Amino acid sequence: MARKRFxxxxxSVARALNEVGDWWSLLIVLHAMYGTRRFVDFQQQLGIAKNILCDRLSKLVDNEVLRKVEAGEHGSRFEYRLTEKGRDLFPVVVALRQWGDKWNPAPDGKQLDLRDRATGQPIQPVTVRNSDGEPLTIRDVLVADDLKAAKDAG
Amino acid sequence: MARKRFxxxxxSVARALNEVGDWWSLLIVLHAMYGTRRFVDFQQQLGIAKNILCDRLSKLVDNEVLRKVEAGEHGSRFEYRLTEKGRDLFPVVVALRQWGDKWNPAPDGKQLDLRDRATGQPIQPVTVRNSDGEPLTIRDVLVADDLKAAKDAG
DNA sequence: CGAATAGGGTTGCATTATGAAACCAACTTT
DNA sequence: AAAGTTGGTTTCATAATGCAACCCTATTCG
Known part of the structure; x- marks a missing residue:
């Protein structure tokens, strides 16, 4: 049954999920952020079926999250690199990772936090902030108009 | 074919996606953040099939993202409310929304930004920051150990 | 009191999504 | 020429999804 597309x-969240909401898509983006570029590396690191990886990469390229670059060597060799659009998913992925770290620690107890390369210090939790930089919770943010839009769209 | 579970x-991202990576799950969480609580409201607002909604709500409750509360009125009436774990997805959802707003504007041109209730000012883009509050990009964050873990896990 | 409504499910079925594994085409290396 | 590299493509079986009907309990209404 074809999934509902938005x-x-x-x-906006729904439309974003159209592009990165398929199983594997965000993990591919995450690995691209780690520096992975080649098909075989994505495949091996992720343990993903080749046909699915192919499909996802193609869609991410179509949606301009990744771009496919000829890497010249060895015949049909390509690299997949993040676009700016793709790089802008960084806060999403980090926020998701921090959520996972906090609420679903790794089964083996290893907890590898993210650190600032320059200082070696752990980075802050990703938070929602107002224009003065003060952290906001769900209740502090006005989303009534978006709810209205969602209701109207049905 | 059963999807790979992580x-x-x-x-951490993979484990997080186990819980919120199913089609519809994040949108349900989003609507819970808007204040939606009742089954029929989720269903109507999202336009989701009842069996799928039922399945997703059940899983979100099992994973303690939502809790199911008896609301007392009119027979078997329940409400689904965010737990703290669920509320901690706020930065994820906002970051995703802002990504969507930036790169996939609404087809009808409406662009309803998120605002601070108290001031009416637009909120800041969600960013990744170091301990001093300075914004970080992908390259500024050390993720080598996580990449290593992902490689080892295969 | 029986029918209708409210509420949240459950079931059956058809189509799509996913994964495993084999196969493929073009290019390069041995 | 055979083998290796690279990124696909294809086949098949099972799971995921959506539609729509059905279900059960509780409450309200005529």
């Missing part, structure tokens, strides 16, 4: 949705 | 994965 192309015409007024909800 | 229960034993050393990758």
């Amino acid at each position: 192309d015409d949705s007024n909800c | 229960d034993d994965s050393n990758c």
Whole structure:
């Protein structure tokens, strides 16, 4: 059964999920952020079926999250690199990782936090902030108009 | 074919996606953040099939992202409310929304930004920051050990 | 009191999504 | 020429999804 797509949705989150909501997509983006570029490396690191990886890479390229670059060596060799659009998923992926770290620690107890390369210090939790930089919770943010849009869109 | 699950994965993002990576799950969480609580409201707002909604709500409750509360009125009436774990997905959802707003504007041109309730000012883009509050990019964050873990886990 | 409504499910079925594994085409190296 | 490299493509079986009907309990209404 074809999943519902949210192309015409007024909800940004829904439209975002159209592009990165397929199983594996965000993990591919994550590995691209780690520096992975080649098909075989994505495949081996992720343990993903080749046909699925092919499909996802193709879609991420179509959606301009990644671009496919000829790498010249050895015949049909390509690299997949993040676009700016793709790189802008960094806060999403980090926030998701921090959520996972906090609420679902690794089964083997290893907890490898993210650190600032320059200082070696752990980075801050990703938070939602207002224009003055003060952290905001769900209740502090006005989302009424978006809810209205979602209701109207049905 | 059963999707690969990442229960034993050393990758936090993968484990997080186990819980919120199913089609519809994040949108349900989003609507819970808007204040939606009742089954029929989720269903109507999202336009989701009842069996799928039921399945997703059940899983989100099992994973303690939501809790199911008896609301007392009119027979078997329940409400689904965010737990603290669920509320901690706020930065994820906001970051995703902002990504969507930036790179996939609404088809009808409406762009409803998120605002600070108290001031009415637009909120900041969600960013990754170091301990001094300075914004970090992908390259500024050390993720080598996580990549190693992902490689080892295979 | 029986019918209708409210509420949240459950079931059956058809189509798509996913994964495993084999196969493929073009290019390069031995 | 055979083998290796690279990134696909294809086949098949099982799971995931959506539609729509059905279900059960509780409450309300005529």
